[in-house]
Amino acid sequence: MTPQELRDLVIGVRCVVLRYNPIRFPVGLLSSGRPDATSPVGVSGNYFRTVQRLRKTLRGIDCHILVADSAGINVWCAAGVCDFNEHKIADAVHATGLATVVSHRRLILPQLAAVGVDLARLRAESGFSGTWGPARLEDLPVLLRGDGRVAGAMRLVRFPLADRFHNAVGLFDVFLLLPLALLIFLGTGAAAFALLANALVIFPLFLGYPLFPCRYPANSALIWGLVVTAAVALGGLALAPGSATVWVSVGTTLLAALLVAIDMLGSTPFYKTTIAHWLATGDNRSLFQPLVLDRCTGCGACEAVCPKGIFSLGTADGRGRRAVANLDAECCECLACLKQCPREAIANVHGALFKDDIKSVPDVARLVLGEPQAPPHRAIAREEPE
Amino acid sequence: MIVYALMKYIEKIPVRYDRMMNLLTLGCHARAHEMMRSEIEPGMSVLDIGCGTGRFALAAAAKGARVLGVDSSPEMLRVFRENLLARPDLQARVEILECGAGSIGHLLGERRFDRITASLMLGELPDLVRARTIASAATLLAPGGKVVVCDEFWPKSRWMSALYHLLFWIFFVPNFILTRTLIQPVRGFERDVDLAGLSVVARRELLLGAMAVVCLVRSGE
Ligand SMILES: C[S@@+](CC[C@H](N)C(=O)[O-])C[C@H]1O[C@@H](n2cnc3c(N)ncnc32)[C@H](O)[C@@H]1O
Numbered sequence: 001m002t003p004q005e006l007r008d009l010v011i012g013v014r015c016v017v018l019r020y021n022p023i024r025f026p027v028g029l030l031s032s033g034r035p036d037a038t039s040p041v042g043v044s045g046n047y048f049r050t051v052q053r054l055r056k057t058l059r060g061i062d063c064h065i066l067v068a069d070s071a072g073i074n075v076w077c078a079a080g081v082c083d084f085n086e087h088k089i090a091d092a093v094h095a096t097g098l099a100t101v102v103s104h105r106r107l108i109l110p111q112l113a114a115v116g117v118d119l120a121r122l123r124a125e126s127g128f129s130g131t132w133g134p135a136r137l138e139d140l141p142v143l144l145r146g147d148g149r150v151a152g153a154m155r156l157v158r159f160p161l162a163d164r165f166h167n168a169v170g171l172f173d174v175f176l177l178l179p180l181a182l183l184i185f186l187g188t189g190a191a192a193f194a195l196l197a198n199a200l201v202i203f204p205l206f207l208g209y210p211l212f213p214c215r216y217p218a219n220s221a222l223i224w225g226l227v228v229t230a231a232v233a234l235g236g237l238a239l240a241p242g243s244a245t246v247w248v249s250v251g252t253t254l255l256a257a258l259l260v261a262i263d264m265l266g267s268t269p270f271y272k273t274t275i276a277h278w279l280a281t282g283d284n285r286s287l288f289q290p291l292v293l294d295r296c297t298g299c300g301a302c303e304a305v306c307p308k309g310i311f312s313l314g315t316a317d318g319r320g321r322r323a324v325a326n327l328d329a330e331c332c333e334c335l336a337c338l339k340q341c342p343r344e345a346i347a348n349v350h351g352a353l354f355k356d357d358i359k360s361v362p363d364v365a366r367l368v369l370g371e372p373q374a375p376p377h378r379a380i381a382r383e384e385p386e
Numbered sequence: 387m388i389v390y391a392l393m394k395y396i397e398k399i400p401v402r403y404d405r406m407m408n409l410l411t412l413g414c415h416a417r418a419h420e421m422m423r424s425e426i427e428p429g430m431s432v433l434d435i436g437c438g439t440g441r442f443a444l445a446a447a448a449k450g451a452r453v454l455g456v457d458s459s460p461e462m463l464r465v466f467r468e469n470l471l472a473r474p475d476l477q478a479r480v481e482i483l484e485c486g487a488g489s490i491g492h493l494l495g496e497r498r499f500d501r502i503t504a505s506l507m508l509g510e511l512p513d514l515v516r517a518r519t520i521a522s523a524a525t526l527l528a529p530g531g532k533v534v535v536c537d538e539f540w541p542k543s544r545w546m547s548a549l550y551h552l553l554f555w556i557f558f559v560p561n562f563i564l565t566r567t568l569i570q571p572v573r574g575f576e577r578d579v580d581l582a583g584l585s586v587v588a589r590r591e592l593l594l595g596a597m598a599v600v601c602l603v604r605s606g607e
């Protein structure tokens with residue numbers, strides 16, 4: 001192992017273990033292989049591990065990597081809260097003098113940033129046009145080598161084991177607060193119990209997710225949480241009957257299970273729904289379901305950014321090419337389609353009823369209702385002096 | 387869930403932003419703005435970079451300046467626009483532009499400003515973007531103009547530097563919750579200023595030197 005590889009490994013582990021205290025890769029322009037003025041430019045956020053993975057994946061491919069500020073976190077989350085948008089990309093373009101490095105004016109953007117990036121404004125502000133790359137950086141080489149284009153499965157977001165593991169570690173870290181509190185107030189026994197219970201609730205659930213029988217992950221989380229809680233109760237009663245510690249442990253396990261279930265309502269690539277809706281119906285599906293309006297021109301922008309493959313382009317009932325939404329697929333309410341549709345032709349089947357936690361879509365309240373833009377205020381005609 | 391709670395909280399941040407900022411800086415935020423405002427005179431054209439909720443921009447406009455506020459956060463600017471609506475008397479003198487600080491040189495091209503201000507924003511910028519922003523500010527400055535910066539600056543002494551590192555580790559969580567971004571004291575400011583062809587003409591410290599208001603002019607002016 002070279003010192004560089006060792007360093008990368010240490011930083012990689014540090015990123016996973018302290019997930020919510022991310023390391024930022026410096027904003028700048030990196031070279032992969034031996035790029036020249038005509039080589040493509042791929043844009044990345046500045047979560048350290050992403051840039052590391054990107055460099056590894058692109059080894060041997062001649063291209064430029066433009067690292068833009070995403071507050072040190074993944075672009076999907078950052079884009080939804082306005083931390084990664086056209087301004088951050090334009091900042092990186094100008095700060096690196098990209099226009100003097102390459103002769104073309106094209107940027108390949110991470111598809112998952114689509115909910116935050118306005119392409120027209122990006123062009124105006126940076127002088128570069130953006131096109132959407134694949135959802136996962138592992139698919140970038142195909143595009144960069146020119147062997148193919150982004151289509152079909154390359155646009156779908158997945159939740160592979162490695163990502164689930166990282167997610168679980170992050171959650172486990174956050175939940176360390178519980179055992180820590182117990183350690184202070186009730187001593188090591190209760191803390192150790194709570195620690196074990198947390199690990200038992202969180203890890204099997206995330207790692208073994210596909211094995212759970214429930215259709216919705218929040219329900220799996222709750223049921224699994226109850227199983228672990230029962231085990232903790234029985235174990236505790238057998239080991240230390242009548243001790244208050246046992247009941248505290250049961251309580252904290254139950255709490256952890258609930259919190260993990262709630263986390264499954266929108267903090268993972270799964271569906272996104274409100275706590276109230278889930279509690280009332282046990283249904284974890286997103287309340288947002290795209291409704292394609294007649295204004296649709298079939299431009300395909302929604303199809304290009306949807307990470308769940310909801311849209312296809314068809315020629316329904318002789319009305320010309322337009323987007324067709326397959327509502328059986330599982331929308332995750334990322335709102336990328338809403339952000340990117342140039343015709344404001346996507347509304348919500350359920351109208352104003354949705355989780356509404358995405359901050360980067362201006363006018364979202366109007367768009368979901370399918371209302372056209374209000375006509376500009378008619379100027380009150382002023383009397384001109386004769 | 388904790389992440390969810392955090393998001394809920396952050397969602398409301400721009401609205402509470404000003405009060406929070408003053409609290410975080412033990413009231414120095416307001417004092418710093420007062421110092422910056424003393425550099426503004428009626429009729430001046432002012433560019434406020436990272437204007438946020440517009441607190442300083444509005445104060446400058448109230449003093450009779452024409453102000454262009456620039457910020458990359460639509461949420462912050464939404465609050466700014468609301469604040470501006472409440473001040474019809476200032477509307478004619480205040481302009482808002484949503485863009486990144488690194489793009490001002492590109493977007494504002496030929497425009498020139500008598501005062502270019504940046505309050506507690508340079509610390510949010512990545513090194514390269516900060517250097518570019520300061521360089522752009524130097525080009526956008528009208529003859530005889532001044533750049534006025536208010537920020538926390540990373541201490542030069544090694545002990546203080548170590549102490550800062552420690553404090554940042556300890557305060558990471560509340561800092562992140564309250565401000566969402568990791569605001570860091572500005573490092574390498576002198577070099578950026580030098581490369582931009584600017585020189586420091588005044589420096590007033592606050593909070594025992596942790597914060598400072600710095601005035602810059604084009605070198606040789
Ligand atoms: C801590 S606030 C300061 C706001 C205001 N100047 C004040 O003193 O109250 C920092 C501001 O900088 C803005 N900002 C951060 N990065 C930026 C960038 N790259 N370009 C433009 N503005 C940016 C943020 O949106 C935020 O409004």
Ligand code: SF4
Pocket residue numbers: 292295296297298299300301302303322323340341342343344345346
């Ligand atoms: S982006 Fe809008 S206009 Fe384009 S195909 Fe999709 S729904 Fe139709």
Ligand code: SF4
Pocket residue numbers: 288290305306307308309310330331332333334335336337338
């Ligand atoms: S249909 Fe659903 S998953 Fe697809 S882009 Fe729109 S909001 Fe996202």
